[in-house]
Amino acid sequence: MFTQKLGIIGGGQLGLLLTQAAMSFPVQVSIYDPNPHCSAAHYTRHFSKGDFDDKERLIAFGSLQDAVIFETESVNAEALIELQEKGVRVISCPKALQWIKDKGCQKEKLKKARLPILDFRYISASEIKSYNDHFPIVQKWRKGGYDGYGVQIIKTKADLKKAKEVDSIFEEMAEIEKEISVILARNELGDIEFYPPVEMVFDPVANLIDYLIAPANLSLKKRRQILHISKEAAEKLKLVGLYAIEFFMDKKGKFYINEIAPRTHNSGHHTINGNITSQYEQQIRMALGLPLGSTKQIIPCLMLNLLADNTKGRTSYKGIEEAFAIPNVQYTLYGKEEVKPGRKMGHAIIMEKTIEKAIEKMNDVRKKLLITSHE
Amino acid sequence: MFTQKLGIIGGGQLGLLLTQAAMSFPVQVSIYDPNPHCSAAHYTRHFSKGDFDDKERLIAFGSLQDAVIFETESVNAEALIELQEKGVRVISCPKALQWIKDKGCQKEKLKKARLPILDFRYISASEIKSYNDHFPIVQKWRKGGYDGYGVQIIKTKADLKKAKEVDSIFEEMAEIEKEISVILARNELGDIEFYPPVEMVFDPVANLIDYLIAPANLSLKKRRQILHISKEAAEKLKLVGLYAIEFFMDKKGKFYINEIAPRTHNSGHHTINGNITSQYEQQIRMALGLPLGSTKQIIPCLMLNLLADNTKGRTSYKGIEEAFAIPNVQYTLYGKEEVKPGRKMGHAIIMEKTIEKAIEKMNDVRKKLLITSHE
Numbered sequence: 001m002f003t004q005k006l007g008i009i010g011g012g013q014l015g016l017l018l019t020q021a022a023m024s025f026p027v028q029v030s031i032y033d034p035n036p037h038c039s040a041a042h043y044t045r046h047f048s049k050g051d052f053d054d055k056e057r058l059i060a061f062g063s064l065q066d067a068v069i070f071e072t073e074s075v076n077a078e079a080l081i082e083l084q085e086k087g088v089r090v091i092s093c094p095k096a097l098q099w100i101k102d103k104g105c106q107k108e109k110l111k112k113a114r115l116p117i118l119d120f121r122y123i124s125a126s127e128i129k130s131y132n133d134h135f136p137i138v139q140k141w142r143k144g145g146y147d148g149y150g151v152q153i154i155k156t157k158a159d160l161k162k163a164k165e166v167d168s169i170f171e172e173m174a175e176i177e178k179e180i181s182v183i184l185a186r187n188e189l190g191d192i193e194f195y196p197p198v199e200m201v202f203d204p205v206a207n208l209i210d211y212l213i214a215p216a217n218l219s220l221k222k223r224r225q226i227l228h229i230s231k232e233a234a235e236k237l238k239l240v241g242l243y244a245i246e247f248f249m250d251k252k253g254k255f256y257i258n259e260i261a262p263r264t265h266n267s268g269h270h271t272i273n274g275n276i277t278s279q280y281e282q283q284i285r286m287a288l289g290l291p292l293g294s295t296k297q298i299i300p301c302l303m304l305n306l307l308a309d310n311t312k313g314r315t316s317y318k319g320i321e322e323a324f325a326i327p328n329v330q331y332t333l334y335g336k337e338e339v340k341p342g343r344k345m346g347h348a349i350i351m352e353k354t355i356e357k358a359i360e361k362m363n364d365v366r367k368k369l370l371i372t373s374h375e
Numbered sequence: 376m377f378t379q380k381l382g383i384i385g386g387g388q389l390g391l392l393l394t395q396a397a398m399s400f401p402v403q404v405s406i407y408d409p410n411p412h413c414s415a416a417h418y419t420r421h422f423s424k425g426d427f428d429d430k431e432r433l434i435a436f437g438s439l440q441d442a443v444i445f446e447t448e449s450v451n452a453e454a455l456i457e458l459q460e461k462g463v464r465v466i467s468c469p470k471a472l473q474w475i476k477d478k479g480c481q482k483e484k485l486k487k488a489r490l491p492i493l494d495f496r497y498i499s500a501s502e503i504k505s506y507n508d509h510f511p512i513v514q515k516w517r518k519g520g521y522d523g524y525g526v527q528i529i530k531t532k533a534d535l536k537k538a539k540e541v542d543s544i545f546e547e548m549a550e551i552e553k554e555i556s557v558i559l560a561r562n563e564l565g566d567i568e569f570y571p572p573v574e575m576v577f578d579p580v581a582n583l584i585d586y587l588i589a590p591a592n593l594s595l596k597k598r599r600q601i602l603h604i605s606k607e608a609a610e611k612l613k614l615v616g617l618y619a620i621e622f623f624m625d626k627k628g629k630f631y632i633n634e635i636a637p638r639t640h641n642s643g644h645h646t647i648n649g650n651i652t653s654q655y656e657q658q659i660r661m662a663l664g665l666p667l668g669s670t671k672q673i674i675p676c677l678m679l680n681l682l683a684d685n686t687k688g689r690t691s692y693k694g695i696e697e698a699f700a701i702p703n704v705q706y707t708l709y710g711k712e713e714v715k716p717g718r719k720m721g722h723a724i725i726m727e728k729t730i731e732k733a734i735e736k737m738n739d740v741r742k743k744l745l746i747t748s749h750e
Binding site for chain 2: 016019020023024025026027028029041042043044045047273276277281285289290291293294296298299315317320321324325327328330331332333334335336337351
């Protein structure tokens with residue numbers, strides 16, 4: 001089976017970390033991305049420029065590969081399905097990608113499978129402005145959202161003015177106690193491995209994960225419950241590949257599936273440092289037809305997203321020496337050449353025995369490291 | 376200081392793992408190697424072909440970089456010294472490389488610094504065949520040895536026939552109880568970090584490390600002793616950069632420095648999985664002028680070298696699926712396109728709580744994975 005050709009669609013931070021993991025396998029890595037200056041492009045001799053929605057180019061790229069993995073939902077699912085039919089191994093399953101990338105279809109699937117979700121309704125683009133039911137409500141664009149972009153809370157009727165007129169779902173607002181993510185890998189044989197649940201602490205302003213704690217602070221009972229729902233979801237929905245399931249836990253302790261991502265996830269960066277097999281390696285193992293690796297966590301981790309400040313321009317790292325002097329912190333800086341306000345530029349993994357100590361260090365990192373534009 | 380240009384001299388397995396570590400930094404990586412099909416060459420857009428002894432080409436390559444690191448002692452030290460004088464950061468220190476790469480000079484340095492070594496004498500190429508003192512004795516070529524190549528035991532006068540006629544040192548044979556390696560990083564400020572000592576178990580046939588155990592099975596007293604000698608060596612010899620010090624411990628428990636490598640080392644592969652900062656990241660931190668990272672070990676590791684069998688030809692991996700199904704084992708396969716008898720093709724890191732369990736798994740890996748040539 002070796003040496004295989006492995007195509008990675010998307011060369012952002014996830015593509016970079018997938019490439020990094022692929023280096024431990026005897027494969028030839030090719031990267032496909034619209035931007036030849038993307039993070040991963042520097043680390044391959046085989047770069048293909050193309051849009052994620054360019055079906056023809058995607059098929060041309062994928063046809064040269066033995067296996068294809070992708071870092072983003074925005075990739076054209078039809079192209080991947082066609083590649084799969086041609087015998088290219090595509091991980092995660094492109095048919096799942098197809099219903100996942102439309103949040104309306106995703107909700108419908110989850111509902112039909114009787115998985116726990118918050119109530120929702122479809123609101124078409126033309127109906128947005130005339131919505132006149134109860135508030136607050138959460139608007140989620142059916143397509144094109146990512147990282148909190150495309151999700152907004154509509155508190156009052158007046159807020160509807162700001163709402164973008166695109167086909168959406170309007171979802172009930174839960175009283176959220178915690179947000180939890182469960183990353184899982186499931187192969188064609190039905191073998192399944194779960195990473196320990198992680199707790200995501202959101203930045204309410206940026207509407208992005210601010211930091212996360214792995215493992216999540218959950219009782220054994222709650223932990224079992226959430227893994228049980230995750231297993232049910234994976235099996236009922238016939239998920240094959242690597243998936244992150246994001247959950248809300250409400251004030252009463254009830255779990256709701258918020259959404260599913262058919263790919264490696266920001267909430268699994270720490271698995272590089274803290275787990276036997278990282279989520280990146282896991283996806284590659286599956287793409288190469290190898291057995292799943294152990295997901296056991298060996299040290300507690302806190303993961304902090306490192307965001308750009310509010311400037312725009314060529315990237316500059318300030319205080320990097322001071323930040324790197326903080327012990328037990330590992331940094332990954334994605335090498336993005338340009339900053340934009342709030343852009344994800346890297347992450348820090350803090351490895352401490354107690355969460356209090358980890359939070360203290362995180363605050364120290366925040367104080368010391370500034371990612372901004374060159375004067 | 377960022378984005379920096381980082382040149383890696385040598386694209387074998389260490390160069391590959393250095394490149395993998397470099398991906399977490401906002402740097403531009405260039406690789407220099409005589410072989411454009413070397414392991415690391417696939418993972419850069421900036422490859423320079425050149426011999427390790429080609430001073431002119433090395434200077435041309437290095438002059439384009441902000442910092443240079445190297446994976447092999449066979450690189451021309453004069454070229455690196457010249458680069459350093461021009462203001463390129465070279466890690467490890469090329470002046471140390473210069474005396475380390477001649478085992479005669481290295482021994483002399485260690486002796487002058489009153490560090491513990493085995494007795495030795497210089498034997499020039501023309502004196503080899505007429506050597507007539509006591510046996511057994513160990514011949515070490517002054518130059519050009521690596522990985523056990525260039526070291527041989529001369530048991531009797533008759534064995535002298537097989538001895539290669541090159542300038543050598545003849546070293547006393549110790550009654551070896553254990554071989555231990557200590558990897559350390561020391562920067563220009565004199566900051567120093569030690570990795571926990573590791574125990575190297577040799578394959579007496581291949582004369583290569585067979586597997587290693589980290590941390591080494593040493594009493595607290597012995598551990599302190601060996602770290603004390605390592606510190607003395609680093610300070611007396613003014614080592615700047617990343618070094619592996621290989622020790623013999625004799626039956627009486629006395630330590631002798633066997634040799635020093637001015638670079639990342641086979642005995643530190645496990646630091647990727649088992650320690651907060653890997654040896655590879657540590658070298659890059661130094662090259663970029665960043666503070667040293669924590670060397671703390673978070674899980675015990677056993678490292679097994681994965682060697683090719685006795686064939687020659689295009690690489691083929693047999694039993695890879697079975698091998699990857701063994702839990703708590705991480706593999707790194709270097710992607711070398713050709714096997715040669717006994718060639719290092721990869722390594723496995725086994726993460727278990729007890730050494731007995733780890734050895735059991737290692738034997739399972741050996742049984743299952745065969746790296747051979749295509750029929």
